[in-house]
């Protein structure tokens with residue numbers, strides 16, 4: 338689905354990505370993990386050419402994005418959705434209009450836009466929130482709107498840049514479930530950049546560990562399942578008392 342060959346990216350004298358090659362199979366949930374500054378976001382942003390490599394190739398669905406004209410690149414990007422740590426919703430637009438923007442930009446037929454928006458909101462469980470504004474939503478709900486927006490144009494790949502890093506453990510699980518569902522039901526290939534090992538372990542089928550802009554190791558992985566953390570006060574107290582010596 339995605340094949341990257343010998344990518345290099347420098348910022349001035351600094352090499353952010355050095356000689357990275359990897360192959361992401363169709364239908365995978367592919368994790369990229371590494372320390373802060375390892376180059377994870379830079380690598381992800383090169384998968385839709387938000388960041389242009391200095392050299393190397395980026396094939397998505399058998400098309401080398403680095404060779405496309407801007408017009409063809411815009412077309413290719415319709416099949417590559419993206420979500421971000423801080424959601425990037427438009428504050429003065431309703432949930433419905435935030436999702437509809439993606440359809441407008443993709444010149445989706447006007448008459449079918451509303452029903453497509455509703456379908457996507459239903460999929461992420463937010464059909465009742467269509468007329469709310471982003472400020473009225475929780476972090477998990479905002480991320481689900483962003484997922485609905487990314488899904489609207491039927492992408493074959495979803496790039497996720499630290500999708501749960503602003504969320505608490507409970508909403509992290511909700512968002513991971515939605516991502517896993519998208520992967521299973523629609524066969525969308527998912528690439529997740531995260532510094533949270535628990536996130537990577539829970540759903541990823543393949544993982545690349547990045548270190549200082551280079552691949553340290555790539556492994557196939559058996560997803561261990563999404564943990565649902567307790568949210569009751571009794572659970573918090575129980576966890577706090579665990580390991581505490583009796584007075």
Ligand SMILES: Nc1ncnc2c1ncn2[C@@H]1O[C@H](COP(=O)(O)OP(=O)(O)OP(=O)(O)O)[C@@H](O)[C@H]1O
Pocket residue numbers: 348353371372373374375376377378379380532
């Ligand atoms: N536009 C830029 N100009 C200059 N340096 C940059 C730019 N973007 C990224 N870098 C540098 O490239 C390196 C890799 O950045 P990147 O954001 O890809 O790392 P990361 O692994 O995603 O880190 P984090 O987990 O902290 O987000 C960092 O040292 C960063 O400072």
